[in-house]
Amino acid sequence: MQNSINIKDLLDFKTRLWIYLLSFCSIIFLQTFCTNICPFIDGLQHDKLFRNLFMIFLLQLVYREFLYSYFKNSRRNLSIPRQAYFLSIISWFMAGFSAFILHSILYPDFPISSHFRIFSSYLTLGAGILAQLEYIIFEKRYKELSKDKVFTIFNEKISQRILETFLIFTITPIITILLIIGRYNHDKVIDIQVTLEVFYIGLLMIISAVILAITFGKILKEDTKIIINNIGNIKKGEYENTSIINRADELGEISYAMRNMSGSIKDGINKIESLSDEIINTQKEIIYTMGEIAETRSKETGNHVKRVAEYSKLLALKLGLDEQTAEMLKLASPMHDIGKVGIPDNILNKPGKHTFEEFEIMKTHAQLGYEMLKHSTKPILQAAAIVAREHHEKYNAKGYPKGLRGEEIHIFARITAVADVFDALGSDRVYKKAWEDEKIFELFNSEKGEHFDPKIIDVFFENIEEIKAIREKFKDI
Numbered sequence: 001m002q003n004s005i006n007i008k009d010l011l012d013f014k015t016r017l018w019i020y021l022l023s024f025c026s027i028i029f030l031q032t033f034c035t036n037i038c039p040f041i042d043g044l045q046h047d048k049l050f051r052n053l054f055m056i057f058l059l060q061l062v063y064r065e066f067l068y069s070y071f072k073n074s075r076r077n078l079s080i081p082r083q084a085y086f087l088s089i090i091s092w093f094m095a096g097f098s099a100f101i102l103h104s105i106l107y108p109d110f111p112i113s114s115h116f117r118i119f120s121s122y123l124t125l126g127a128g129i130l131a132q133l134e135y136i137i138f139e140k141r142y143k144e145l146s147k148d149k150v151f152t153i154f155n156e157k158i159s160q161r162i163l164e165t166f167l168i169f170t171i172t173p174i175i176t177i178l179l180i181i182g183r184y185n186h187d188k189v190i191d192i193q194v195t196l197e198v199f200y201i202g203l204l205m206i207i208s209a210v211i212l213a214i215t216f217g218k219i220l221k222e223d224t225k226i227i228i229n230n231i232g233n234i235k236k237g238e239y240e241n242t243s244i245i246n247r248a249d250e251l252g253e254i255s256y257a258m259r260n261m262s263g264s265i266k267d268g269i270n271k272i273e274s275l276s277d278e279i280i281n282t283q284k285e286i287i288y289t290m291g292e293i294a295e296t297r298s299k300e301t302g303n304h305v306k307r308v309a310e311y312s313k314l315l316a317l318k319l320g321l322d323e324q325t326a327e328m329l330k331l332a333s334p335m336h337d338i339g340k341v342g343i344p345d346n347i348l349n350k351p352g353k354h355t356f357e358e359f360e361i362m363k364t365h366a367q368l369g370y371e372m373l374k375h376s377t378k379p380i381l382q383a384a385a386i387v388a389r390e391h392h393e394k395y396n397a398k399g400y401p402k403g404l405r406g407e408e409i410h411i412f413a414r415i416t417a418v419a420d421v422f423d424a425l426g427s428d429r430v431y432k433k434a435w436e437d438e439k440i441f442e443l444f445n446s447e448k449g450e451h452f453d454p455k456i457i458d459v460f461f462e463n464i465e466e467i468k469a470i471r472e473k474f475k476d477i
Contacts, residue, residue, distance in 0.1 A: 096122025339369030
């Protein structure tokens with residue numbers, strides 16, 4: 001999600017009221033804080049000190065409003081709350097620098113260290129602690145504004161946020177203590193040796209805090225990356241590649257839950273695939289049964305439809321059709337004569353030659369089959385409808401029902417025609433005995449380019465041994 005919300009939207013009246021109330025409270029606190037860390041400030045009258053602080057407070061408000069107005073739109077893909085947080089830090093830096101300049105002008109006799117102490121108080125309390133509290137206010141407000149939006153840009157790290165907060169709330173108190181110790185050392189209340197030891201311990205604690213924060217942030221970043229990778233693997237379907245984070249906290253619990261979830265998804269997909277395979281197999285059985293119904297009505301029993309299906313797939317693959325398309329033809333071709341269920345028995349099973357009128361009725365089975373199947377939206381039945389209508393078309397345009405020529409006939413129908421005629425001639429029928437292979441081959445050669453697509457006939461003869469193997473495998477018992 002690109003940031004459509006800007007700083008102006010974020011900082012409504014209520015949000016500004018909270019921020020400025022916190023800023024004013026911090027100014028009140030600074031009055032006491034400054035007198036504790038700086039003996040020279042302690043010598044000022046309270047009304048003068050408060051006047052100076054109030055002037056800086058007003059300047060800080062001006063700095064804020066200027067920054068919020070000038071940088072109201074998102075920069076460098078920063079989230080709006082984080083941008084507002086950075087602007088808040090900058091405003092406190094500017095306020096601290098203004099305090100430094102103001103005190104340098106008003107009290108030129110004060111040592112430079114005194115002015116730096118004032119500056120440091122604005123950095124530690126304002127840009128450090130108070131800015132963190134403001135960040136929480138910004139985020140809460142942003143969630144209210146963007147509750148109906150979806151993030152698509154994730155360029156901020158929770159490890160970085162935790163690292164910042166950890167360092168600020170660790171280092172700031174240590175610096176504060178060191179400043180107070182420095183004040184008491186100046187007043188000779190604490191021996192210099194004690195002061196040095198406290199500074200040494202404080203420095204050691206700061207170094208330790210930095211090392212611990214960086215280490216913790218690195219570990220958190222690595223563990224977060226594992227969770228993101230787990231999500232990516234689940235998205236890609238690599239359910240077995242989810243990893244567990246051996247932690248006794250929420251991240252460990254999330255990783256464990258994700259692995260269980262991926263296992264459940266994998267089991268569910270396996271069940272769906274199993275059901276899908278079962279459905280496909282059932283569809284195949286129904287298709288073969290429908291094809292066999294037509295064959296049974298015409299007294300043509302046995303494995304004719306299975307052989308035609310296998311021949312068709314083999315020829316399709318040898319012609320260069322892909323596996324999926326060839327499998328589609330295998331499933332569709334058994335229904336090539338489904339229209340025969342609409343032909344009267346006395347014509348369908350007539351042992352002798354049909355009269356002209358009877359043959360005209362017989363030819364209608366191609367269109368009948370198409371009409372039966374054409375309304376389906378299933379790809380297999382759509383293919384079957386095409387095969388049913390066009391498998392009696394001839395390459396020379398003398399077939400039926402449309403008189404299509406050459407490649408006007410669908411490739412499925414041209415392949416099925418060769419497979420169907422080969423098996424029909426080589427099988428016993430009510431009106432004839434099975435032909436010998438040589439006689440069938442002679443017919444195919446003579447009808448090459450006439451009845452049949454010459455390319456398919458060439459492929460048929462090139463693979464005749466595989467075709468015979470299919471015939472033997474599915475021979476009638």
